[in-house]
Amino acid sequence: MLRVDDVSVHYGSIPAVSDVDIEVADGEVVALLGPSGCGKSTLLRAVAGLEPTSSGAITWDGADLAGVPVHRRGFGLVFQDGQLFPHRDVAANIAFGLRMRGDRSPDRVADLLDMVGLNGYGARRVTELSGGEQQRVALARALAPRPRLLLLDEPLSALDRVLREQLAIDLARVLRAEGSTAVVVTHDHDEAFTLADRVAVMRSGRIVQTGRPDEVWREPADDETARFLGCELIVPGTVSAGVLTCEFGATALPWAPDGSARVGLRPSALRVGEGPTEGAVTARVHRRDHVRLVVETPTRTVDAVAGIADAPDVGDPVRLVLDPDGIAVLSRRG
Amino acid sequence: MAHGRSRLSPRPVGRRVRTRRPRGTGALVAALVPLGFLAVFFLWPVAAIVRRGLAEGGVTRVLGAADTWSLVLFTLAQAAASTLVAVVAALPVAFLLARCALPGMALVRAVVLVPFVLPTVVVGLAFRSLLPDGGVLAIVLANAFFNVAVVARTVSGLWAHLDRRAEDAARSLGASPLRAFVSVTLPALRPAIGSSASVVFLFCATSFGVVLLLGGARYRTLETEIYLRTVNLLDLSGAAALSMIQVTAVVAVLVLAAIARRRRETAMTLRPRTQVVRRPRGREWVVAASAYAVVAALLVPIVSLLVRSVSTGDGWGLDGYRALSGTGFRGSLQISGLDAAVNSLRAAFDATLLALGLGVTAAVVLVSLSRGRARPALVDTIDTALMVPLGVSAVTVGFGYLITLDALPGDLRTSPALIPLAQALVVTPLVIRMLLPVLRSIDNRLRQAAASLGASPWRVWREVDIPLAGRSLLAAAAFGFVVALGEFGATSFLARADTATLPVVIGRLISRPGELNNQMAYAACTLLMAVTVAAVLLVERLRVQSVGEF
Numbered sequence: 001m002l003r004v005d006d007v008s009v010h011y012g013s014i015p016a017v018s019d020v021d022i023e024v025a026d027g028e029v030v031a032l033l034g035p036s037g038c039g040k041s042t043l044l045r046a047v048a049g050l051e052p053t054s055s056g057a058i059t060w061d062g063a064d065l066a067g068v069p070v071h072r073r074g075f076g077l078v079f080q081d082g083q084l085f086p087h088r089d090v091a092a093n094i095a096f097g098l099r100m101r102g103d104r105s106p107d108r109v110a111d112l113l114d115m116v117g118l119n120g121y122g123a124r125r126v127t128e129l130s131g132g133e134q135q136r137v138a139l140a141r142a143l144a145p146r147p148r149l150l151l152l153d154e155p156l157s158a159l160d161r162v163l164r165e166q167l168a169i170d171l172a173r174v175l176r177a178e179g180s181t182a183v184v185v186t187h188d189h190d191e192a193f194t195l196a197d198r199v200a201v202m203r204s205g206r207i208v209q210t211g212r213p214d215e216v217w218r219e220p221a222d223d224e225t226a227r228f229l230g231c232e233l234i235v236p237g238t239v240s241a242g243v244l245t246c247e248f249g250a251t252a253l254p255w256a257p258d259g260s261a262r263v264g265l266r267p268s269a270l271r272v273g274e275g276p277t278e279g280a281v282t283a284r285v286h287r288r289d290h291v292r293l294v295v296e297t298p299t300r301t302v303d304a305v306a307g308i309a310d311a312p313d314v315g316d317p318v319r320l321v322l323d324p325d326g327i328a329v330l331s332r333r334g
Numbered sequence: 335m336a337h338g339r340s341r342l343s344p345r346p347v348g349r350r351v352r353t354r355r356p357r358g359t360g361a362l363v364a365a366l367v368p369l370g371f372l373a374v375f376f377l378w379p380v381a382a383i384v385r386r387g388l389a390e391g392g393v394t395r396v397l398g399a400a401d402t403w404s405l406v407l408f409t410l411a412q413a414a415a416s417t418l419v420a421v422v423a424a425l426p427v428a429f430l431l432a433r434c435a436l437p438g439m440a441l442v443r444a445v446v447l448v449p450f451v452l453p454t455v456v457v458g459l460a461f462r463s464l465l466p467d468g469g470v471l472a473i474v475l476a477n478a479f480f481n482v483a484v485v486a487r488t489v490s491g492l493w494a495h496l497d498r499r500a501e502d503a504a505r506s507l508g509a510s511p512l513r514a515f516v517s518v519t520l521p522a523l524r525p526a527i528g529s530s531a532s533v534v535f536l537f538c539a540t541s542f543g544v545v546l547l548l549g550g551a552r553y554r555t556l557e558t559e560i561y562l563r564t565v566n567l568l569d570l571s572g573a574a575a576l577s578m579i580q581v582t583a584v585v586a587v588l589v590l591a592a593i594a595r596r597r598r599e600t601a602m603t604l605r606p607r608t609q610v611v612r613r614p615r616g617r618e619w620v621v622a623a624s625a626y627a628v629v630a631a632l633l634v635p636i637v638s639l640l641v642r643s644v645s646t647g648d649g650w651g652l653d654g655y656r657a658l659s660g661t662g663f664r665g666s667l668q669i670s671g672l673d674a675a676v677n678s679l680r681a682a683f684d685a686t687l688l689a690l691g692l693g694v695t696a697a698v699v700l701v702s703l704s705r706g707r708a709r710p711a712l713v714d715t716i717d718t719a720l721m722v723p724l725g726v727s728a729v730t731v732g733f734g735y736l737i738t739l740d741a742l743p744g745d746l747r748t749s750p751a752l753i754p755l756a757q758a759l760v761v762t763p764l765v766i767r768m769l770l771p772v773l774r775s776i777d778n779r780l781r782q783a784a785a786s787l788g789a790s791p792w793r794v795w796r797e798v799d800i801p802l803a804g805r806s807l808l809a810a811a812a813f814g815f816v817v818a819l820g821e822f823g824a825t826s827f828l829a830r831a832d833t834a835t836l837p838v839v840i841g842r843l844i845s846r847p848g849e850l851n852n853q854m855a856y857a858a859c860t861l862l863m864a865v866t867v868a869a870v871l872l873v874e875r876l877r878v879q880s881v882g883e884f
Contacts (some may be wrong), residue, residue, distance in 0.1 A: 032393040050782055071793075077786035083779045087801045098799070100788035138783075145787060 002026055002047065002149055002181070007056030008205075009039070010047050016042040018205040019056070024149070029175055029182045031196035032089060033189060033216075034226060039205040040185045041153055047135045047183065048151050049073050056200050060148065071100075076147030080154040082134035084126040090137050091122035112140035115174055132163045139171065143178055150175070150182040156191055168194040178227035189229055193200060193217065209331075219331040220264060231264030232303055244327065247274050247299070249276045251322040267303035268326035271311060275321030281312050295320060352882035361650045361702040365716060367698040368762070375755055379734020380581065386737065387574030396575035406579065412470065412545075413538035416477035421536050422432025422526065423478060424485030426569040429764075430625035431486065434618075444874050445629050448636070450483035451813060451866050455837045456859040459844065460635035461548055461640045463856070467623060468548040476544045479635060482628065488530035489523055494611070496522055505657025511617060530752025536587050538725045540580065542823040543837070547844070556580045557823070559859045561729045564827075570737075576728040584726050639863065643856035649851055654853030658861075663848030667839060668831040671858055671877055678835040681750075681825075684817035685757035689814050692758065694767025694807070698795075701773040705781075720766055723759050730790050733830060750833050756824040761814040768810040772803045805876045812869040814843040820862060824851075836862055 004154075009017040019040040024030045045051040046287070047058055049070040058065045065073060068212040076097070084093050094109045109149060113119055116136040121129075133168065135155060136330040142150060156164045172195050175182055186192050193198050193213040200210040209221035220226040223234055237246030239261050242254040245264050248270060270277070270292070279297035286292075291311035293304045295318060304320050312318050383640060387393050427446055431439065451456065461476040462468060463784050496519065504514040542557045549558065556576050563573040614622045646653050658671030667674075696716075703713045723731070735752060784794045800807075822837045829838045836858050843855040 048782075048786060069790075070782065071788050071790050073786075074788070075786060077783055079779050079783065083777060083783045085780065085784070085798065095791075096784065097787035100793065141783075141787070147786075151786075 001061055001278060002138075002183070003057075004043070004047065004060045005057045005059065007043070007046060007058060008054050008332050009042050010049050010054045015205050017046065020205075020207050022200055022207060022210065024181055024183060026181050027179050027237045028173075029180070029184065029196050031184045031186055031199045032188055032193035032202055033192040033199050034202035035094075040187075040202045042304075043202070044151050044153055044183060044185045047149075048075055048077055052241060054310075074148045076142030076145070076150045078135075078138050078142045078150070078155050080124075080133075081158050082138040084134055084137055084141070085129055088126070089122065090118070090124045090126060090129070092138055093126060094122075094140045094144050095311045096141060097147075103145075108144055112144055114142075115177065116140045117170065131159050132167055135159065135167060138168075139174065143174070143180070146178075148181065150180045152182060152184045153186055154187070157186070157188070162186075164191070170229055171195060173318050189217070194245045194281075195198070201228070203228070210260055218328055220328050221331055223262070223330065226262075226328055226330055227266035229264075229328065230266045232267065233265040234330070235265065237261050237263040239329065241256050244322075244324075244329070246322075247277075248320065249322050251324045251327070253324055253327065253329065262330040264328035265302075266304050266326040266328070269323055270302055270304040270308040271320035272304065272310070274320050275319050277320040279318060279320065281316050281318055284311060284314055293318070336729075342600060361699045361706060361708075364695055365699040365703075368699070368720060369693045369716070371437050371692055371722070371762075372720065372759075375735075375759055376726075376731060379731055379738045380577075380726060381736045382736045383574045383577045384581070385729060387571060387578045390574075393571075393575040393578065396572050402576070402579075405554060405556060405559055405576075408526040408553065409539055409557075410553065412473055412477070412553075413535050413541075414482070415474045416538040416541075417535045419474060419478035420481040420538075421531055423631075424489065424530075424686065425527075426491055426621050426625035427628050428489035429618075430619050431490035432496075433611060433751075434614050434622055436613065436622065440874060442625075442629055444482050444870050445632055446486050447870050447874070448863075449479050449632055450481065452480070452814045453539070453837050453859075453862050453866070453869060454480070454822050455547065455840045456639070456820065456862050456866075458544045458547030458634070459855060459859050460639040461544070462637055462844075463638045465548075468550060468553075473545055473547040473553060476548060476635075477538040477541050479632060480541070480544065481537055482632065483533050484537070485527070485530045488533075489526045492526040493519075493523060531573070532587055532590055536584060537818075541582065542727070542729055543841070547841070552671055553688070557710070557729055560727065561823075561827075562734065564733050575731070575732065577727065580727050580730065585722070591662075604817055616749035636863065636874065639856060639859055643853070643860040646853065652857075653850065654855075654857030655860075657854040658857055663846065663850040663854075667842060669834060670722065671836075671839060671854060672835050674836045674858075675861065677829075677833055678819055678837070681753045681757060681833075681835055682815050684751075684754035685761055685818040686811055686815045687759035688754060688758040689765050689818070690807075690811055692762045693769065693814075695809065697765050697769040700770060704774070705778055707710040717770075721763050723763055727754075728760065728821070729827060731759065732824035732827025733840050735824075738761055742879045744795040752828045754818075754832060755823055756828055757818040757821045760809050760821055760824070761818050765810045765819060768806050768813070769803060772806045773799060776802055786819055809873040809876050812872050816866050819865060 004020055004022045007017060007020050008015060020043060022030070032043060034040045040044070042051055046053050049065065049068065054068075057078075060073075072226065085096065088096070088168060090113070091109050094112055095104075097107060109122065113121060116139055117134055118140070121137075126134065129137065143326055145183070156167055159167060168191050175195065184192065184195050194214060198210060199213050199216045200207045201216060202208065208225055209216060211219075217229060220229050220231070226234060235246050235248075237260070237297060239253060239256040241258070241260050242252055242256065244251055244253045244256060244261070244263065248265075262326075268290075277297055278304070279295040281293050282296050282301070283294040284291055286308070289308070291306045291308055293306055293312070295302050296302050297320075302320070306312060348421070350485060358442045427442070430436070430442060457476050461472045461479070463474075465472040500518050500522070501514045504518045504853050505511070509517060520638065540557050541555070542561070545553065545555050546558045546561065549555070554562065556579060560573045560576050563569040563576070570682065629790070643654055644650050644652065645714070658675070661667040662668050669677075700713055700717055704710075719825075740750070757801050781794050781798050784798050787789070788798055820837055825835055826841060834842070840858050843851040843858070
């Protein structure tokens with residue numbers, strides 16, 4: 001079990017990570033999620049032993065790692081852009097960690113090639129691989145020596161969207177199959193939610209919220225976290241007996257606790273339908289599976305969505321209805 | 335010590351600079367080895383010369399003499415003219431190497447590189463065989479011939495990685511091809527042209543062998559004058575004063591070059607080479623053709639030298655080569671040509687080993703310091719300090735050895751070890767310049783990946799850095815060996831009759847009368863040239879991406 005206890009990392013006098021506490025249980029995958037520059041990569045590098053901590057302790061199964069150099073920690077590392085050894089072929093890249101331990105069995109390399117879907121790629125030069133293939137090899141290389149903990153630093157960010165979504169699913173499958181304990185750093189909540197059992201949201205060097213992906217998604221801790229998770233509008237409301245009421249109407253939210261609440265609305269929280277809110281469309285954009293609208297209501301300008309088939313045109317009057325799937329209720333009141 | 339090789343290798347842009355207590359005390363201690371060598375075998379001798387120049391009133395006397403200033407003027411003027419010729423000749427070649435997908439590029443690269451590694455005496459003699467009367471034109475052409483590679487390789491190195499789309503954008507906005515070149519490409523290349531031109535200027539201003547062979551007693555530069563005053567006139571304080579003038583000028587040029595270099599390293603959009611190479615179109619053929627013409631012109635002195643080496647008074651023959659086993663016409667030499675060749679190989683071998691040891695240590699230290707987040711200013715200072723011998727006159731150093739090294743135990747002045755030491759001083763900066771860009775280009779995260787897989791710090795060097803820099807190390811060894819073999823300035827000061835190397839012997843042969851001596855000199859030059867070409871072919875074969883940076 002990894003335990004990060006009150007850890008801070010400074011660059012000179014600038015704090016990059018401040019007083020962070022987090023635990024990762026054996027077999028658990030935790031995502032560190034946050035905007036760029038929030039300190040999530042620095043925290044990952046501190047765990048790997050690549051950044052010295054200025055205070056606090058990082059322990060593995062109770063043993064302090066402070067004096068343990070990178071190469072003795074037994075933590076695998078996957079970078080955003082692979083960082084494969086250019087002078088070695090695919091198989092030799094994967095075998096590198098095994099060789100460092102004096103293990104020369106070819107079976108493990110073949111198994112890993114199979115697991116990441118690159119059967120028969122062993123003799124290829126790594127420079128001939130596509131970006132997605134390079135990341136698969138990087139993952140196989142990190143997994144080969146069966147690391148105690150796998151650290152992934154934005155593992156999919158350098159890839160284009162379709163590939164990223166596909167690889168995220170593959171990555172989640174491989175992590176489960178290997179029973180890996182892992183920490184994934186990402187700025188992409190889809191990626192975090194696909195991969196992780198638990199998500200830790202970071203901002204300005206601190207962890208502001210941890211929880212299961214659906215918890216964090218539905219109940220972000222505060223305004224900024226809600227905004228980071230796509231809630232472009234935050235309005236006051238009340239929940240009573242599983243029904244939320246706010247200025248855009250009422251809808252059932254069986255999971256929300258009773259009482260007054262701050263409500264985060266993603267664009268998908270308001271869709272065109274027979275609701276109480278009236279307005280006029282001022283802009284529309286096609287997205288993959290829906291149409292995004294900007295709607296001018298008597299009180300404010302809001303984002304909303306419509307189906308592709310029945311999307312209104314610019315200038316059309318519309319009515320908007322609340323959709324519970326797009327709604328978050330902030331867990332910290334105020 | 336006009337030797338070094340140039341080819342820009344872009345450093346990764348955007349390395350994060352952090353202020354943090356520097357780690358890597360070990361690296362700093364290791365830095366003491368090359369810096370200590372530099373202090374004992376470079377700084378001390380040069381400082382001793384400066385002191386002597388000041389102490390005996392030589393400076394005021396020399397500075398007051400009108401003769402001195404015409405000497406300075408001629409030195410600068412010939413250097414400026416040579417630089418201009420080299421730049422003008424090199425730019426089409428740079429275009430050819432960087433932008434054209436044409437057959438024979440490997441040959442072009444090799445032909446351009448050969449002159450630069452040729453021993454100065456060989457270049458001097460080659461031009462003497464073309465222009466027997468010597469003179470200013472011969473000096474300028476020979477200096478330019480020598481340095482076309484510096485400009486061509488530095489500029490093409492940058493040009494090959496420059497994004498062609500900037501030109502395309504200019505063209506789409508209505509610029510003609512020429513206008514696009516002048517307003518977009520040329521400004522982007524200017525830092526590379528500027529820094530290579532300043533290096534060439536430095537080399538030409540301190541050029542020794544070429545000027546001595548082609549200028550005779552009439553056309554003298556600071557460098558040859560220092561030699562003549564020391565050896566022929568025994569005017570040590572005057573020579574010291576002239577050395578001081580030269581050192582001052584060299585340091586000034588180095589500082590300017592460092593500024594140009596720093597500017598170049600910022601803000602460049604660099605692309606992989608494959609994206610910018612294509613067959614020439616339209617008027618680009620004119621440029622490509624003139625590049626081929628330059629390459630052909632570079633071959634002329636080389637061919638002329640070959641022809642002269644097999645010419646005898648009455649036709650063709652190998653008299654010169656046969657004479658190498660003897661001591662020249664009426665015993666002009668005290669050792670045979672073959673003995674001199676053996677001396678050369680021995681000294682160059684020792685010098686290369688020493689320079690590799692020092693250069694690798696220095697490069698590793700500099701890279702470790704950067705990676706260990708030492709202050710960039712500290713790294714730059716050590717880097718620049720290690721480069722100074724590249725620019726300071728070899729004659730000054732050789733002269734400095736004579737007046738200082740008797741203070742060391744074992745009286746090095748009379749030891750044959752002195753020659754490899756001086757040559758190593760010339761070769762070490764070259765090794766550093768060839769290794770450093772490669773080591774710097776290795777992404778630190780690649781090393782961290784190896785460490786996370788269980789490789790200890792030493793193992794990381796063995797598994798990552800050494801394999802990736804290995805070819806460059808081999809190339810540096812080959813070039814270093816050739817440069818040591820051809821070193822003339824310092825060696826001619828330090829070599830005694832029985833320890834003379836081939837270049838020194840060539841210099842002596844052509845200063846003595848007798849047709850046989852001439853033939854023998856040309857034959858010896860051909861041998862040196864053969865070794866040089868072999869080294870260049872080896873280096874080209876290794877396909878080293880970057881052949882040094884300035």
